[in-house]
Amino acid sequence: MMRRVYLDNNATTPVLPEVMDSMRPYFGEHFGNASSIHHHGQETRAAVERAREFVAALLGCRASEVVFTSGGTEADNLAIFGLARPGDHVITAAIEHHAVLNACKHLAEYRETTGCEVTYLPVDGRGLVDPADVKRALRSNTKLITIMFANNETGVVEPVAEIGKIAAEADVYFHTDAVQAAGKAPIDVNQIGCDLLTISGHKFHGPQGVGALYVRKGTQLEPMLYGGSHERSRRAGTENVPGIVGLGKAAELASAGLERGDDGHHQKMAAARDRLERELLKIEATGLNGEGAPRLPNTTNIYFDGIEGEALLIALDLKGLAVSTGAACSSGAIEPSHVLTAIGLRPDRAKASIRFSLGKQNTPEDIDFALGLIPDTVARLRALSPVWPSSTPKAAVSKKLAARSQ
Amino acid sequence: MSTETIAVAMSGGVDSSTVAAMLRAEGRKVIGLTMQLWNQRRLAGHEGMPESVQGRCCSIDDVYDARRVAETLGIPYYVVNHEERFERDVVRPFVEEYLAGRTPIPCSLCNNHLKFDQLLIVAQQIGAEQIATGHYARVVFDEQLDRWLLKRPADKSKDQTYFLFGLTQEQLSRTLFPLGGMTKPEVRELARKHNLAIAEKPDSQEICFVPGGDYKRFLEAYLAEQGEQLAQIPGEVTSIKTIAGEMVTTDGKVIGEHAGVHNFTVGQRKGLGVATGSPLYVIQIKNDTRQVVVGKDEELYSRTLRARPVNLISTAELRQPMRVAVKIRHKHQPAPAIIEPASESAAPDEVRVTFDQPQRAITPGQAAVFYDGDIVVGGGWIEGWIENSTQ
Numbered sequence: 040m041m042r043r044v045y046l047d048n049n050a051t052t053p054v055l056p057e058v059m060d061s062m063r064p065y066f067g068e069h070f071g072n073a074s075s076i077h078h079h080g081q082e083t084r085a086a087v088e089r090a091r092e093f094v095a096a097l098l099g100c101r102a103s104e105v106v107f108t109s110g111g112t113e114a115d116n117l118a119i120f121g122l123a124r125p126g127d128h129v130i131t132a133a134i135e136h137h138a139v140l141n142a143c144k145h146l147a148e149y150r151e152t153t154g155c156e157v158t159y160l161p162v163d164g165r166g167l168v169d170p171a172d173v174k175r176a177l178r179s180n181t182k183l184i185t186i187m188f189a190n191n192e193t194g195v196v197e198p199v200a201e202i203g204k205i206a207a208e209a210d211v212y213f214h215t216d217a218v219q220a221a222g223k224a225p226i227d228v229n230q231i232g233c234d235l236l237t238i239s240g241h242k243f244h245g246p247q248g249v250g251a252l253y254v255r256k257g258t259q260l261e262p263m264l265y266g267g268s269h270e271r272s273r274r275a276g277t278e279n280v281p282g283i284v285g286l287g288k289a290a291e292l293a294s295a296g297l298e299r300g301d302d303g304h305h306q307k308m309a310a311a312r313d314r315l316e317r318e319l320l321k322i323e324a325t326g327l328n329g330e331g332a333p334r335l336p337n338t339t340n341i342y343f344d345g346i347e348g349e350a351l352l353i354a355l356d357l358k359g360l361a362v363s364t365g366a367a368c369s370s371g372a373i374e375p376s377h378v379l380t381a382i383g384l385r386p387d388r389a390k391a392s393i394r395f396s397l398g399k400q401n402t403p404e405d406i407d408f409a410l411g412l413i414p415d416t417v418a419r420l421r422a423l424s425p426v427w428p429s430s431t432p433k434a435a436v437s438k439k440l441a442a443r444s445q
Numbered sequence: 446m447s448t449e450t451i452a453v454a455m456s457g458g459v460d461s462s463t464v465a466a467m468l469r470a471e472g473r474k475v476i477g478l479t480m481q482l483w484n485q486r487r488l489a490g491h492e493g494m495p496e497s498v499q500g501r502c503c504s505i506d507d508v509y510d511a512r513r514v515a516e517t518l519g520i521p522y523y524v525v526n527h528e529e530r531f532e533r534d535v536v537r538p539f540v541e542e543y544l545a546g547r548t549p550i551p552c553s554l555c556n557n558h559l560k561f562d563q564l565l566i567v568a569q570q571i572g573a574e575q576i577a578t579g580h581y582a583r584v585v586f587d588e589q590l591d592r593w594l595l596k597r598p599a600d601k602s603k604d605q606t607y608f609l610f611g612l613t614q615e616q617l618s619r620t621l622f623p624l625g626g627m628t629k630p631e632v633r634e635l636a637r638k639h640n641l642a643i644a645e646k647p648d649s650q651e652i653c654f655v656p657g658g659d660y661k662r663f664l665e666a667y668l669a670e671q672g673e674q675l676a677q678i679p680g681e682v683t684s685i686k687t688i689a690g691e692m693v694t695t696d697g698k699v700i701g702e703h704a705g706v707h708n709f710t711v712g713q714r715k716g717l718g719v720a721t722g723s724p725l726y727v728i729q730i731k732n733d734t735r736q737v738v739v740g741k742d743e744e745l746y747s748r749t750l751r752a753r754p755v756n757l758i759s760t761a762e763l764r765q766p767m768r769v770a771v772k773i774r775h776k777h778q779p780a781p782a783i784i785e786p787a788s789e790s791a792a793p794d795e796v797r798v799t800f801d802q803p804q805r806a807i808t809p810g811q812a813a814v815f816y817d818g819d820i821v822v823g824g825g826w827i828e829g830w831i832e833n834s835t836q
Binding site for chain 1: 476521523525526566567569570571572
């Protein structure tokens with residue numbers, strides 16, 4: 040079996056064994072519908088509410104302010120479509136995840152039905168939104184500001200607390216997509232001053248298909264799904280009990296990890312990321328995307344001039360190293376990253392960029408493995424690149440291949 | 446048997462899927478690659494284009510099929526994005542050719558610039574020295590000539606060598622056409638034997654990026670989307686309306702008007718919009734004056750044409766006249782002809798073709814491909830036929 044190392048934890052993370060263990064009984068003996076009155080329902084109801092408390096503890100909010108969803112995308116959509124009404128103005132940023140960006144795009148494109156206008160704020164060369172821009176974009180009809188906590192491609196942490204202050208002063212709702220921050224950076228909804236905040240289970244070693252939206256008490260949020268009175272009538276549908284239990288466990292472990300400080304996973308993760316980054320930047324004609332900005336401890340995004348990120352990704356995958364570049368479209372092909380484009384990176388560099396993102400499971404040996412592969416692979420790609428100055432001209436026609444073509 | 450890695454260009458169709466299965470069965474290390482070339486949603490709903498996406502190129506269904514085949518065979522599979530190059534090297538030339546009154550072949554451009562160029566580079570970068578495709582053609586190395594030869598396949602009804610005349614020696618040396626010795630029914634049978642879900646999938650015939658085969662609508666939608674950016678096309682074409690012009694007879698008489706040269710191809714009879722006693726055909730499309738010249742069927746015949754640029758395969762250069770058979774469109778029966786350098790003053794890659802018998806509807810923009818039996822000598826783009834050469 041080929042050794043495989045996974046450095047794409049911003050896409051998804053492996054479920055931790057403790058999380059798996061916590062979920063297992065809810066596929067079997069504890070099967071009740073959490074809305075049922077009988078014993079079976081009471082059992083699962085208790086598990087759901089326990090999980091809600093763990094999530095609340097991770098976010099620094101009350102349990103009653105946590106709404107479980109099917110994931111980050113649903114939570115982002117619920118925040119945006121739950122608040123924006125005809126005639127409203129929404130402020131967001133060009134570097135948002137598609138779950139926010141395309142929801143806002145929908146608001147703007149279907150103005151005749153939604154009646155909404157959207158402002159897309161730019162970012163600077165480091166990938167940071169300027170809070171002054173947020174302030175300037177405010178209008179009398181601004182209903183919502185939605186700006187992410189940390190970017191999925193670069194790991195850049197946005198000045199959300201400053202934006203929260205601006206939102207509070209202007210009496211405008213503030214939503215932040217904290218999908219990438221959860222478990223990697225301390226989150227406190229009161230410190231941020233947000234009214235809504237999105238997390239997703241599978242980005243911090245919980246299961247896929249479950250997430251949560253923090254909704255500050257008193258927020259007038261219209262549901263997107265209509266049905267039973269689940270989740271305080273904010274999200275109809277029988278609860279995904281095993282998923283919610285897993286999310287709760289992941290939140291519990293993440294809270295503990297963040298508190299542990301020095302001996303916690305985060306210091307180790309940051310050290311491993313720093314070593315990977317330092318070594319990769321020693322390769323000629325490379326650079327860090329998001330340099331100079333505060334970043335998550337697990338993410339590094341690097342451009343390698345003269346290569347196609349797509350080819351590097353495939354070449355590394357074939358040798359057992361999983362990394363990522365840009366965003367995949369419906370066919371699975373890679374599209375130029377809107378985040379790196381917004382940072383102002385040259386198109387060829389945007390396409391030559393690779394994201395490495397670490398998780399709790401990664402070891403120093405994983406970093407050794409990556410460092411053993413990447414420099415050679417980059418050199419080989421450059422040697423065959425039509426745009427790299429010192430590449431070898433197309434190999435002479437090989438007669439050796441003759442026999443094989445028969 | 447080689448153990449070296451080979452990349453298979455997989456479209457999700459029967460042919461390329463079977464190629465992947467064959468190479469896998471031989472024990473080769475196979476990587477499946479699909480090129481994402483065109484976003485079908487891009488022009489959907491524009492300028493009379495169908496709202497729903499019906500084109501075959503890069504559709505999600507085809508990628509799904511290819512991925513399923515790769516999964517069945519247990520091979521790694523990736524989609525690689527070449528949309529930018531495809532638009533630059535295939536779609537724009539396709540549009541520009543039509544607007545210049547020519548009839549282009551996008552498949553050959555795609556083979557030259559994408560499949561056997563960009564994809565080959567990606568293949569090499571990811572560790573595959575060769576690529577295999579589902580084309581019906583053969584490639585062999587000739588020791589005596591010291592050259593790679595492109596040959597017609599066993600199944601002459603499926604022959605795709607017409608679209609491959611632009612391949613260089615380097616490209617041929619790295620290419621495998623495993624279906625060259627098989628017939629289509631044999632390929633389908635093999636696909637069934639390998640339990641490939643796509644074994645009964647119908648063949649695709651149309652231009653992959655033109656939904657429903659309606660190229661006129663595609664041109665109009667593309668022009669509307671591009672607007673001013675196409676201004677470098679001769680005559681500063683910014684909309685389809687500016688390429689309208691006169692319909693004239695071969696003796697210069699104006700008999701009507703037409704709505705744009707892109708509506709016509711040489712030899713066309715239907716849709717001319719003029720009524721006369723005898724049947725009329727498009728004889729020539731004049732790019733400079735935007736005139737469409739119409740005439741009688743017998744005026745469509747010509748003995749000579751010029752082709753440029755020409756790519757030679759079985760020989761390094763053409764110094765002397767050479768007797769070959771020449772195909773002037775995909776479905777044309779190769780006709781005996783002499784090829785020779787166009788003239789001493791002409792560009793070295795320009796060839797003059799003189800047929801033994803006049804050929805009907807030699808069409809600028811199509812390719813003239815030269816055959817010596819099953820061997821492809823080379824080929825080039827038809828510039829035009831030489832007037833008064835039927836005498």
